Amino acid sequence: MALPEFSLRQLLEAGVHFGHQTQRWNPRMGEFIYGDRNGIHIIDLTQTVPMLDRALQVIRDTVAKNGRILFVGTKRQAQKPIADAAERCAQYYMNHRWLGGTLTNWKTVSQSINRLKEIDERMAEGAEGLTKKERLGIEREQQKLQASLGGIREMGGLPDLIFVVDVNKEDLAIAEAKKLGIPVVAVVDTNCSPAGVDYIIPGNDDAARAISLYCDLASRAALDGMSAQMSAAGVDMGALEDAAMEEIHETPANAEAPLELSDEAVADDTVAKDAPYDLDNKPAEHQA
DSSP: OOOOOOOHHHHHHTTTTEEEEGGGOOGGGGGGEEEEETTEEEEOHHHHHHHHHHHHHHHHHHHHTTOOEEEEOOSHHHHHHHHHHHHHTTOEEEOSOOOTTTTTTHHHHHHHHHHHHHHHHHHHTTOTTOOHHHHHHHHHHHHHHHHHHGGGTTOOSOOSEEEEEOTTTTHHHHHHHHHHTOOEEEEEOTTSOOTTOSEEEESOSSOHHHHHHHHHHHHHHHHHHHHHHHHTTTOOOHHHHHHHHHHHTTSOTTOOOOOOOOSSSOHHHHHHHHSOOOTTSOOEEOOO
16 A cells, blocks of 8 residues: 555546635635635635645554554534544544534543443343333433443544644634644635644545545545554555445546535535536636
């Protein structure tokens, strides 16, 4: 395996270059804005390419050193790509709702994880001796804990790096990571502040196709790190890579992804961010 490759055209086709409406911009992202078109900021992909490549290298190196990666994305259109990417590379994720103290109060969170495991074991054994009402209550508790903690139940400790989609929505996760000195890799859109992010990926954090691309690349970078980590032990990672690639190619490359509206963006903004890009229609250059 090798660090995943990507092209500028792939980023364009995924809509990575589309920022938010110009009136919603965060001035701290000004240096990463190329211009605007139809009232929408256009992100400078000539900066995104090397910064994304650097972020992928950090993910790869972290896993190669036996580190843990926590994928974080709780907005609707990020939930499935985040979970799929983390599971594909045997890492961990939070995609339901960030629980305050997940990192800074890990001891308490670990107790909740242990409770989830206890319930799973009891239900697997048939939950004998429980009344119908008691069983229903335990099933509800199990579902709630699984949704909140299922992606980190086997993490076994704090992550060594977190990968975030939408820094505005996941501000608590980033704040906790910074408090503990955990590096942050994050996709940062034009309406966000890059403060607190160690490895910035300037890009659209709303379009489903863009989110899927980021998650896929991050997962493949982690798999490459895993391969490097295990090669000395003689473990063949080929089977795992083949399985991952089969899953990636289940959807035809030319398939249209469904249009997903962001949790906070107005309709016109998001529609523009998911629209195809006309390579011949050059945006107006941005004036900081």
